[in-house]
Amino acid sequence: MDPKIVYNTQQALETFLTERILSMSKGVDTELEGDIALSFVAPDKAFYDNKVSDEPTVNCYLIGVAEDVTRRQSEPPRSYLNTAQTHRVYHKEPRFVSLTYMLTVWSKADAGSAELEHMVLSYLLCGLGAYDFLPEDILEKHGVDDKPYGVRTQLFGNEHSEKVSGQVWQALGSTPKPTLLLSLSLPVPVFTPDILPIVQDIETQMDNKST
Known part of the structure; x- marks a missing residue:
């Protein structure tokens, strides 16, 4: 059980966005100069x-936490013998939790701010669309144990995300901006494995006494 799994997953997401997605802005075919900032605050x-400048800033705000019922396991719990074959470990499958993030792009540039925001939005759309799972090396770097299931990514969120994002804009009192919804489905091992004894000796008794 990892009580920091949501925090560690967000750290992995930050690395993923910075090193694999927003790095697309440094390509030879791009027109963006300078760095793209990243923020996880509301x-x-x-x-x-306080956070937005003339240079574009990507805001990645967690707006929903829910069970991912599409990955709920129907298989019976797994069990296996330890190496000494003295007991059996009874292992229950994890819960699958969906973290939904609302991605928006911001800039204070007087001229061309909309163009800047739309360009970065294109980087996010094309970059995130190429991944079905967060890369294993990034997850391992931040201590996220996702094996053997993986942290699945889903662009545009789920069937409830659009409604939730609308509620978020209303609660913030802000004018809605073009938004990408990203859901991460991660296994959360909430169950502690049980240690079960195994049958090592069987004794039989035959009683042939006649009545």
């Missing part, structure tokens, strides 16, 4: 005043 007025 995209409210304080964020806009």
